[in-house]
Amino acid sequence: MxxxxxxxxxxxxxxxxxxxxxxxxxxxxxxxxxxxxxxxxxxxxxxxxxxxxxxxxxxxxxxxxxxxxxxxxxxxxxxxxxxxxxxxxxxxxxxxxxxxxxxxxxxxxxxxxxxxxxxxxxxxxxxxxxxxxxxxxxxxxxxxxxxxxxxxxxxxxxxxxxxxxxxxxxxxxxxxxxxxxxxxxxxxxxxxxxxxxxxxxxxxxxxxxxxxxxxxxxxxxxxxxxxxxxxxxxxxxxFRPYTIVFTLGYYFIYKRSMKMMVLSVIGAIALVFYKTGITGLINTVFSAAYLVVAPFPFNYDNWVNYRLSSLESLLSIILTVVAILLFLSRKETRKFLMLCALCLYLYACVVTAVGHVALGNAGMNYGLGMVGDNMTRKKLPIIVLLYMVFSYCLTYMEGNRKAKSKA
Structure with missing residues (x-):
């Protein structure tokens, strides 16, 4: 056989x-x-x-x-x-x-x-x-x-x-x-x-x-x-027409394709600017930040409404700091962490465009700092990304610790 x-x-x-x-x-x-x-x-x-x-x-x-x-x-x-x-x-x-x-x-x-x-x-x-x-x-x-x-x-x-x-x-x-x-x-x-x-x-x-x-x-x-x-x-x-965007974002990370990721981000930026102007372009930065910190852990009401999700947001903030320090200090980690950051920003562009449409449908004026939707729910597609970064940082640091102990 x-x-x-x-x-x-x-x-x-x-x-x-x-x-x-x-x-x-x-x-x-x-x-x-x-x-x-x-x-x-x-x-x-x-x-x-x-x-x-x-x-x-x-x-x-x-x-x-x-x-x-x-x-x-x-x-x-x-x-x-x-x-x-x-x-x-x-x-x-x-x-x-x-x-x-x-x-x-x-x-x-x-x-x-x-x-x-x-x-x-x-x-x-x-x-x-x-x-x-x-x-x-x-x-x-x-x-x-x-x-x-x-x-x-x-x-x-x-x-x-x-x-x-x-x-x-x-x-x-x-x-x-x-x-x-x-x-x-x-x-x-x-x-x-x-x-x-x-x-x-x-x-x-x-x-x-x-x-x-x-x-x-x-x-x-x-x-x-x-x-x-x-x-x-x-x-x-x-379910959601924009699902293909974050799916391909993950794919580019897994294939370590910086070129395709950058081209996708450029395309997303161009789309946001065309649809929402400079205001929407600035709001993509707010959206990226909200995707990490929502629900904001320093607001007591979020602990009541979203329970332990606020604790996860607090851990996400700490993880972001650790990832930045690792990015700055360890050259070999930069490609992976940069791909993850670009994937987050790519999805933030999508969320910004969707929020613009949602606010328009609700008859509201679009302004600076407005994301237009429940970011606590919209962040779910990048939860796996956050744990990928967490796992990567922890595993990398554990490998370095073992290497040093053997030296």
Missing amino acids: STIELKRSVTTPVKIINYLYFAIGFLLIERFLFKGDGDTAYFVSLLIVSVILLIAYKWPAKPYIIFFGFLVLVFGKIYYGFSMDPIVGSDEIRYHAQMLAQINDFNGYLDYVKDKLTLNYSIYPSFGMFFMPFYYLFGSDNRMIIVIFNTVMLVSLAQFAFKANRSIIEEYSEINSKDKNLYTALIVFGVLASPSFMYWSSTFAKDITNICISFAALYLLIKKKYFWFIVVMFVATI
Whole structure:
């Protein structure tokens, strides 16, 4: 038997076993949602989903870091599940209303999607195409099901972030080869334990699903599966048309393509200037700063409204300082850190342009310092970027420490 045939013969049973884990888990979840009380059903269902995903997915060879990340995720989701309502804004109200209106009428839902996507175009059905089958599977209108669904999307995002980083980690020659598992494990831990991801995945919002799909497309692009990349990227852009921008930004980082990143940033600057003028161009700097510090950690109200997301923002500020010091003192780190900074600014240009449109639609005047949207939510696509920088800096410094101790 050839090596390829042997690999296929091993991989196929493993995939089948993984699917069986999911199927059995979903059956157990459905039973608890039907027969258990609300709190118990949520707790048990979340625990089952977490264990299934922990077993089914392949993770970096740092089991203690991954397991601790899962523990943080489970306890965090229980905390948010019991202490907050998933309906936190106007979008969430619409998605929840869509679910309640269509939960008992699958054919009616299909007609609704067809109408919205063809006759009266709207992006609102796009999220429903993912979460509504989840509701039909469970046969319940329990609003906590969306939290379980978003948890599946969040863990899947961590998996795709791991796969994307693992596939190009060999190009990071400045990181000790023995520490490369640490680099990917810290990224996975960051995604699982991120307070911002945890908060928004506990709401009736589409953001986590959108980012998960975009990272799936990113992984396909890295693996040169171009047809499937186009298909998956098309689905992601139905959620948010500008998803392609930050997806390519990550791709340029992974490929270490400074030329393509710079050209993309120049194009984004030109677009912002054309649409918003010099005011918008200045506001891109504010947007980039807000993407790091939102929600502003020195405002008490943000600790009340966004919980531990404010702590994450505080850590992001400290991380930015560390990254700048490392950039200035270590020449070999400059390319990676510069690519990350340009990716952040590229997305800031997109956020600025989107904010300009949002303010115009609201009938408001556009001025200096105005970003026009909830930056706490808009920063979600670059959360993985922040943890990539964190993992890179920590792994690089750990490698230097080991080198010095051996000298």
